[in-house]
Amino acid sequence: MYSYLCLNTIEPTALEALGTNFVPTDELSHANVVLVRSADMGLTVLPPSLLCIARAGVGTNNIPINRASEQGVVVFNAPGANANAVAELVIAGLLMSKRNLFSAATWVTQIVSESNALAENKSLEQVIESAKSTFIGHEITGQVLGVVGLGAIGVLVANKAVALGMRVLGYTHSDIPSTLSSRVEVITNLDELLANVDVLSLHVPATPANHHLLSKKRMACLKPGCTIVNFARAELVDEGVLAQVLKTGQVGAYVSDFPNATSIQMPNALLLPHLGASTYEATAACAHIAVQRVKNYLLNGCIEQSVNFGTVDLGPRNGASRMGIFYANQGEDQKIIQCLCNADVQIGRTAASFNQTGYVLIEAQGNLRAQLGVIMRMSGVIRARIIDE
Structure with a gap:
């Protein structure tokens, strides 16, 4: 079971799409997921429980990307969802x-409110008609x-x-x-x-x-x-x-x-007051994309279009056990895999990426959970978790 915290209002249908594996929380210290739009997280202390941050939009300048990477916290966004x-x-x-539509509309509003708008016994329509050439x-x-x-x-x-x-x-x-x-x-x-x-x-x-x-x-x-x-x-x-x-x-x-x-x-x-993505359709689309990326990561271990980690995709888990490990040094993933092989874990499929910080996803037969502590004690390993729920 994963807990999520919404720092802004998130489309209700997107939250429903999270499903029964996710429950809301009001406490950041308990959250595994943060869903955010415009709230500033720049000075936020990221708790040990936090696994990912999902921005229901495009820009991520309100999120501490570097600190998230250092702690093995994946940051997602939704590029393209608000493009139209x-x-x-x-x-x-x-x-x-x-x-000149804004100036023209503003002038009409002002002229109606002014006490001298109908000077010289002209009707409102006459006053407006006589001034339209100003806004050609x-x-x-x-x-x-x-x-x-x-x-x-x-x-x-x-x-x-x-x-x-x-x-x-x-x-x-x-x-x-x-x-x-x-x-x-x-x-x-x-x-x-x-x-x-x-x-x-x-x-x-x-x-x-x-x-x-x-x-x-x-x-x-x-x-x-x-x-x-x-x-x-x-x-x-x-x-x-x-x-x-x-x-x-x-x-x-x-x-x-x-x-x-x-x-x-x-x-x-x-x-305009930053209205670019402010449509009901774009807001909903961004939230749904963010939620789908959170689900794919937490339930399958897969990272898709993260802003701080490369793509790592083994597809749906289909009941298999997986371990996701974040590591600091390039090539560390091979040492991790070898360590598991030495412990008689039967490695199936693996996928990895390295972008300043690395992530490897390992699918295997055998008791992965029993090896979690061993992996966490390895030099260079930042974070590891088992995906078998």
């Missing part, structure tokens, strides 16, 4: 910006969209934009995904892409190499009046420079899901 939600919001933000915008059909990063979200944005009649240029360091529309033109030179787009949409991770990807030099390459859409991470843009080029008109507008003290002061900025 973010992609749809990118398109919505692009349309809102190009058609642009159609996106025929405009050029540059998509930087062709991962799950970038591909969806590119394909949706093609369907809306935009010419789309894509930039990626990786192989071109098979799901990318053949009408997307892949550009290998980022500066070339920047100089030829009316709208730029960012879809790369906030790695040290991507910090201020849009620097002063790169923003100078942009086509004058270009709109920047950033639903990836605020750190990708040098916002100090961005504030200046928005004032000069070098950049026409900025659409972002990451408002902060700098960006809220910028002119021509449309800022």
Whole structure:
């Protein structure tokens, strides 16, 4: 029986999918599993009972990855589950910006509330009609969209934009995904892409190499009046420079899901409160994926798409006994297997991965549990557990 703690509200149907082998707890010190969305675990002391952390979302900057690895705690997330939600919001933000929809809707609300709105004996309809030219915008059909990063979200944005009649240029360091529309033109030179787009949409991770990807030099390459859409991470843009080029008109507008003290002061900025994955569908999908990965690990010993350990998969356990061992030094898995063989344990299948910290999953006939203490005393072994429930 495994106990789980929810640090945020998790989709109820996903919790039901955990099944009868899992029970809720309110105490972190008793938890084998932590399910989390946005709660900050950065300073959380991870108890000895904790076996895994599952983020019902994508980003894991709220989770102490290094400490988890050192303690043999597997961290899962759910990449791709919220891709469509973010992609749809990118398109919505692009349309809102190009058609000045936010400014127009805000003005209508304000004009209705002002006491002098109906000055000169004009009706409300007349006042609104006379001001509509203030909010004239642009159609996106025929405009050029540059998509930087062709991962799950970038591909969806590119394909949706093609369907809306935009010419789309894509930039990626990786192989071109098979799901990318053949009408997307892949550009290998980022500066070339920047100089030829009316709208730029960012879809790369906030790695040290991507910090201020849009620097002063790169923003100078942009086509004058270009709109920047950033639903990836605020750190990708040098916002100090961005504030200046928005004032000069070098950049026409900025659409972002990451408002902060700098960006809220910028002119021509449309800022949303981090709504990218905030749909009922994405929330449920992320939770279900996180739960399935927890179950596969705890019930079968298998690790699938963890952020701190490589894939280790022996499939469903089907009644066989397994031992999962975390180790510190590369090659330690072979010593562990040899130790079990010396104890007359009949090894069946094994699978292992090493990524700063290693994990080996061993399926065997014989009394694995009797060897657990021996394995735990081996130099370099961080953690071991038996999977035979």
